[in-house]
Amino acid sequence: MAVPRAPCRIGDALCDIDTPALLVDLDKLEENLKTMPITLEKYSNLKLRPHAKSHKCPTLARLQVAHGAVGVCVQKLTEAEAMVNGGVSDVLVTNEIVTRSKLRRLMSLARHATVSIVADSLQNVRDLSEAARQMGVHIGVLVDVNVGMPRCGVLPGPEVVELASLINSLPNLTFKGLHCYQGANQHIRKAEERAGATAEAVEKAATALKALEDAKIKCDYVTGGGTGTYMYEASSGVFTEVQPGSYVFMDADYGRNFGEDGQPVHQFHQSLYVLATVQSVPEGNRAVVDAGLKAISMDSGVPLHLFLPFIHPILPQVYPDSDIVYHCGGDEHGVLVPPGTYKIGDQVWLIPGHCDPTVNLYDWLVGVRGGRVEAMWPITGRGPGV
C-alpha cells in the first residue's frame, strides 16, 4: 500500500504547495477553537464534545481537548480508531455498530480509552453486552433518540425506557444517557426558524427524559446539537453536552446561515480552503483549475471562489469574489467563469461547499500561517468508514 503523497513540506512557501491541497489557516482555526468554549461559558455544567466527523484528524481533536472539550464524537469506527490511536482518551460513537467484527473492534478500543456508543435496538444492546463481556471491558451505551431526522434512533417514548432498562440489566454495559441529534436543523438559513426547529427537537428530547424519569431510570446526560444550532441546545436546560463539528473549519453552506442579527454567521471564521492551480486558460472566457469532484465534495453546492486582494507572504484576508464563479468541470476539473486575470500556474483559493466530505477526500491537512506551511496533519480517520 502506497503512503499517500504529501503536497508539500513544512516551511514551504504557499506557491510551492502541490495542488489540489487542503489548507487550514492556523490563525483562523485557533480563533475558532478559542471562540467555541467562550460561547458556552454562560451555561453552567454544559460540556463540549466536538464532532470529529468534520475533520477526522486526531491532531485537531487533541487541540479541541486542549481548548476544553471533554473528548470527541465520531460517526465511524475507523474514526474512533484514528482518534484513540492518535491520543484522544474519550470518544463517543454517535452511530450504531452492529456486526460481530466491528463490535470486537469497538470493544478492543474500549481497552485503550473511554469509549461509549449509541444503540437503537434491543438486539444491538444484547450484542454490545456480549461483545463487551467477551473482551472483558465495560462500555457506556446511550439510547439513540429520533428527535426529528428520519434516520436512525427510536421515537421518544416507551422504546427509550425499554432500551435503557435492558442496557442497565445486562452485564458489561452502563446506561449513559440520550443521544438526540437533528442534523437537518443545522442548515436552516434563518436563525429564528433554526431556533424554532431546534425547540421541537428539544421537546422530543424532554419527552424521552420524562419517560425515563417516570420509569425511575436515572439520566443525567443528553448530547446533541451541531454548529448551526448548538446555542439553542445549550440554552435548552435539557441538553448537558453539545457536539458542534464544522465550527473549526466552516464552509460555504454554513456561510449561507444567518445569525440572530440577520447577518451571515460571523462568530466563526472560514479557516478551510482547497488550494487549486490554473492549468489552462483557453479561448472562451474561462480558466480551468485542477480541482473537481475528486478534490471537492459538491453535495452542498459548488465551492466559492476567493478574490485575493494582495499576495503572500502573509496569508491574505480573503473574501468571496462574486464575479468569478466556479463550475464543476467533472472529476478532475473546475471551470472559473469569467477567468478574471488568471494565468496558467496561478493558485486559486476555494471555500468548499461542505467541509466534512471534502476533508474526507484528503490524506493531509496542511496548516498555513504567515505565508508558509507550518504544520502537516495526517487525516487518519479519512475513508468510507469500513
Add this chain to the structure above:
Amino acid sequence: MAVPRAPCRIGDALCDIDTPALLVDLDKLEENLKTMPITLEKYSNLKLRPHAKSHKCPTLARLQVAHGAVGVCVQKLTEAEAMVNGGVSDVLVTNEIVTRSKLRRLMSLARHATVSIVADSLQNVRDLSEAARQMGVHIGVLVDVNVGMPRCGVLPGPEVVELASLINSLPNLTFKGLHCYQGANQHIRKAEERAGATAEAVEKAATALKALEDAKIKCDYVTGGGTGTYMYEASSGVFTEVQPGSYVFMDADYGRNFGEDGQPVHQFHQSLYVLATVQSVPEGNRAVVDAGLKAISMDSGVPLHLFLPFIHPILPQVYPDSDIVYHCGGDEHGVLVPPGTYKIGDQVWLIPGHCDPTVNLYDWLVGVRGGRVEAMWPITGRGPGV
C-alpha cells in the same frame, strides 16, 4: 500516516467483509476485460488505451495491458505515478501539468516508463521542454484539442499547428499527436444522439488533422473516446486509439444509456458494487445502511439497490429491485425505503451512480468470486491528485 484499514482478508466469506467496502465481481470484470478488445477487432490498427482514472489501480491496469491494451491514460500525475510504480510501462497523461514541481515529477517518471502528456498552451510546451531537458529525458507531447467540451484544449485550427510546430522545434520533446476527448457525449442516453454528437467531435478532430496536414506536420495518432462513444470514434477513420475507462466496472449512470438496439447497454456487465450493512430498522418504513456520501459519490444520482434472489456462497446474479429505493442519508448513512425484509446486520449491495469518484473514496478494491474474497487490490492512485 496510518495505513488504511483493509475491510477483509483473502479467503473471507462475503458476510465477513467489513463495510462499506468496494467490491468487484471478478467473473464479470474478466468478461468486460475480454469483451472490449473483441469489440475493437474489426477496426484495423486501432489501439486500446483504457483510462485508468476510473479505477486508479495498477493491478487492474496491468490486467488491461494483458488483454491487449497498449498502456493506459491517466488524468492526474499521482495516477501516473501509481501506474508506473505499479508496473505499467506506457502512460499517457490526458491533462495539463503546469507547475515546476509537478513538471519535475513528470520528467522523473519519464525515466522509468514511456510517458506522454497533453498541452494546450505555448508556455506550457516551453516549460515541458525545459523540464525534460533538465532531467535529461525525452517526452511525447500531444496537442489537447477542444472537440466540444468547454474545458481545456485549443480549438481545432491554427493554434493546433502553432503548438505542434513549437513541440517539434523544442529540445527533448516530440510531437506525438492529438488528444480529442469529449466527456459529455458519453452520457447522452440514446445511441443515435450519442453517435450524432460524436460525429461532431470527430469532425473537429478531422479539422485539426487537416490543419496539420496543410502545414505539412505529420500526425498519425489521434486518441479519445470513452465507454459511451468509443465505438463511434473507433469507426471514424480519424481516431487511431480509444480510451474507454468505465467499461471495466460500469455504473448506474452508464446503465441508463441505451444501445443501438434501443435496449439498455448490455455489452459490458456491472462488476462494481458498494457493499453496505443495515445498521438500523427503525419505526417509519425504512432501513438505514452504513454508506452515505463518504462511501458513494452521488454526483450522477444515488446508487441503485439490488435485490439478491438467493444468498451466497456463490455470488448471486444481482439485479436492481425497483421497489426499494436508496436515499442519501448524509455523509455516513443511506436510507432504504421501503425496508423490505431487511434486518439489522444484513448486507446490502449497491450499484454506484458514478464509478470514478466512488472508487476514489476507497483504498482497497476487493475482488470476489464464488462467495469469497479472492483478491485485494490497493487503489494507489486514489486521492485528489496532488
